[in-house]
Amino acid sequence: MAPMGPKKGSTRNAQSNTGKPNSRGGISKRRGAGPLKIDRDGDLNMDASANASHPNSKRPNNNSTPSGPATRTSSRNPRPTAKAQQIIQRALNGDASQISSRRVSRRADTEPLVTLKVEGLKASKAASNQGGGVRELLTFIERKAKSPGQITRPIKIRKSQMSGDFVYITASKEDAPQILKLNNFLFAGATLRITEAPEGIPNRDSTPLSSTALEIKEQLRSVLSTRYDVNAKLLNLSTLGEDPQLNQMGFFRGEATPEKMFRALMAVCDGLFKTAQAKRDAIVSISLAGNNVNDVLQIMSLTDTFPDVVNLDLSRNQFKDLKALQKWRHRLRSLQTLLLNENPIEVANPNYKAEMITWFPKLLNLSGTQVRTPEQVAAAEAASRPTPIPQSGPDFRDINRVGEGFITEFLPLYDTNRHNLAAKYYDEQSTFSIAVNTQSPHAPDVPLPTWGAYIRFSRNHMKINHPPARHQRLFTGVNQIQQFWRQLPPTQHPNLTAQLDKYIVDCHPIHGLADPVGHNPLGVDGMIITIHGEFDDQELGTTKTAKRSFSRTFVLGPGAPGRNPIRVVSDMLSVKAFKNLPTSAPTQTTTINDQQKEQMLLELSKQTGMTPEFSRLCLDGANWNFDQALASFHEKKAQIPREAFITAV
The missing domain is CATH 3.30.70.330 (RRM (RNA recognition motif) domain)
Structure with missing residues (x-):
């Protein structure tokens, strides 16, 4: 670490006659024993007097060679060293x-x-x-x-x-x-x-400090108190080499270690502010101007003690290049103002600002120049957050109203009579699973629910990654499903027909399902239904209720002979904290003019061979979504009457 500038009024040269830098008055590397002792973690040893050894004492040489003097052998086991005992x-x-x-x-x-x-x-x-x-x-x-x-x-x-x-x-x-x-x-x-645990690891060292240690600690607190502006929430640590109290304590005499003195100051700050939130509330700005710092490694403890500082002044120091600042690249993520004026880097690398903007995502002001606006920071933060898949309205391509009939019957029965529901729609090959998403976005005004009734059955593949555990949480057959449903809390879903705005339901055909009779090796046609919505549940054995969001995906296929004509092949339920459904985008009916509709009519008639009248009916059913209307035509082509076509098909 480069030495701090000379104290006021000092005319001593920065170097001695030998050409070696003079370490007086600055933060520099310690080269010998001084009056203050530092522990192995780099903090002030508050009980140094008890551990100090005589300067003339010699440590025994544990690496003596065989040619040295013979050592005395003993029948007793060697006594373990202090380090080994620790x-x-x-x-x-x-x-x-x-x-x-x-x-x-x-x-x-x-x-x-x-x-x-x-x-x-x-x-x-x-x-x-x-x-x-x-x-x-x-x-x-x-x-x-x-x-x-x-x-x-x-x-x-x-x-x-x-x-x-x-x-x-x-x-x-x-x-x-x-x-x-x-x-x-x-x-x-x-x-x-x-x-x-923002409070950190509790201090288990209950050894009382010595009177000397307490005195040093109080002196450092006094230094900090004179340099703290409570109204501006500013901790002014500039020109520490000129501080009379620190000089009186001997930090800048001989070959003391101002760098470790700085770490001691940060350790005292840790004691003054017990939690991360307390630090954020008390310290918004810090100044380290005029300390002749040439590498941020010398003041790295600042980022550990105040990682959320907003404004930082590093002007009038000795930073020459980006390498001297690089160790802070992934730190100080809340920094908005950084001053590097009067540092050599301004001349050595005039383009340093372009690189530093990428290091600190919230930086607005760099050395007096605005590099971002608050709106740009907010937009970048929003872009970095995961967003839900946009919903453009339900894609509901039903066949003979099978999907509509199933879903309107399913939800009320699941709330009131799960046993009969499973007996009607599920068979021995049906599967059911539940997944809990505890980290999904949630409504800020709704308290987060507990997951005790669900979590032990959760088959969330992000959490459960071993095949045996996944297999154990997949329930197969009507008996297993009925037994498991009895262990889940009772629920109450909003009425689907009266409160359709609380749901998003997608439905479309699916091909190649296993034939329950086994006659068709290519499989049979079925349907997949996905419903997003909400429900209230009640904790088993109590009256405590909670609101949750859910997504449920059904795969429906034809039932076996003698059973219900519709069966559930697969049922996957995902539950998460409540959050309102995204607002659906407006339908295309309000944005498509008559000329566009005529063009779509002509194109659909051309591709399908249907008359304009039936093409219009098809487009109306798809809310004038051309791709959806064309897909619906191909799915229902076999059911369309012959008179719908211009020529026989």
Whole structure:
């Protein structure tokens, strides 16, 4: 890290006679022992006096060669080192990831981490294992998290800690969403609840701080209090090398480490603001101007402590190129203003702004220049979010009103008499499955429902990826379906005929279904119906109700002789949190003029051979959708009377 600028009034040259940079007054690399001690994580050691060793003491050489002096042998077992004792103790406590995390590369320490909270271990059978089952739980999570999204790279848990009924784990921002998909998974007979923990891992170190440590901590708090503007929500950390209180504490004398002093300041901020929301509410803008920083790695702790800062001033520093800023490329996703004025990069790379705009998706102002408008940011965010498939109105191509009759009878019977419904329309080859979508968009004014009555039967292929589990959740035959339906909560659907606006129903013919009699090897014709809508259900054994959205797809085929003429070949139900159906696009009838209708009449008559009168009837039935009218003609051609054609067919 480049040194900070000299203190006010100082005339000392930036370099000594030897040509080496002078580290006084700036954030620079520590090269020797100083008055302040730093722990292994880079924070101030608040109890340094208790751990300081004599400067003349020598550490024993554990790598002596055979040519060195002979060592005395002993019949006793060698005493384990302090490091080995720590590793053994962590293993006994079940904190397995702390051991493996030692082997994680230094680069992983700079990655933004997400803290997750896992509940359910204590209720599992693994809780009786040595170490409380933590090691088994971590192995299970890392192994299972690869499967839901077909992830080929390994999923890694960086740290873990058992605290009460929870196991806290940390993972990278890339791995955390994959781990969250394991929410509601079964582990050793217990259901896991995995959620984000914005408060981070609880501090289990209850050792009281020494008086020296408390004094240093209070002094750093005092520094922060004088540099915080509560009205502007601004934390002003500019020109730290000129701060009299920090200089009095000795941070810029000799070969002290201002870089680690900065990390200590961030550690104090973490103690002042306990949650991510508290940080967002208190700190909107931060200034680091005039600190001679030449690489963001030197102030990386800023992005860990305040990842949601909106305005950041890095002017009057020593950033020379994009490489010096690149480690922040995937961080500070809420940044709207970034000032890099009076940095060497402005001269060395005048086009740096074009690249940095792509790094920060919400950036509006870069070094005093507007690079986006709020409307552009909102449009980009909307484009990046998944959107439902647009609905242009139902595609309802029924044959002899079979689909209409089935669906209007099905919904009331499902609400009132599921047993008789299954007996009438389902047979021994019929299949039924249910899938729960817990992550679908939902109405903000409707409370999210619970899924306890559905989740254990869910066949959602994004969650259930092992063939045996999928097969177990596919119910085949009328008896299995009747038995399963009794376990589902009672429902109440809106009246289909009176409240048609609460549904979208698609219906069209399908070919090649299995012949229940076996006479036709090419299969028989049937129908596929998809209905989207809503229903209210009641939790079993209680009076608690919930509103949900659903999609249900039926495949209908001809029934076997002596049975109902219509049978359900397949029934797939998907349930999710309630959300109003998308508004259907206006029908083409309101936008097609008479001239266009005449052209469509002529073209349909030409392609089908029907008279204009029957072509008009066909187009009217399809709301003047030419493609749909043509498809309907080919499906019903055999039923159209001969007089509908200009020439005999």
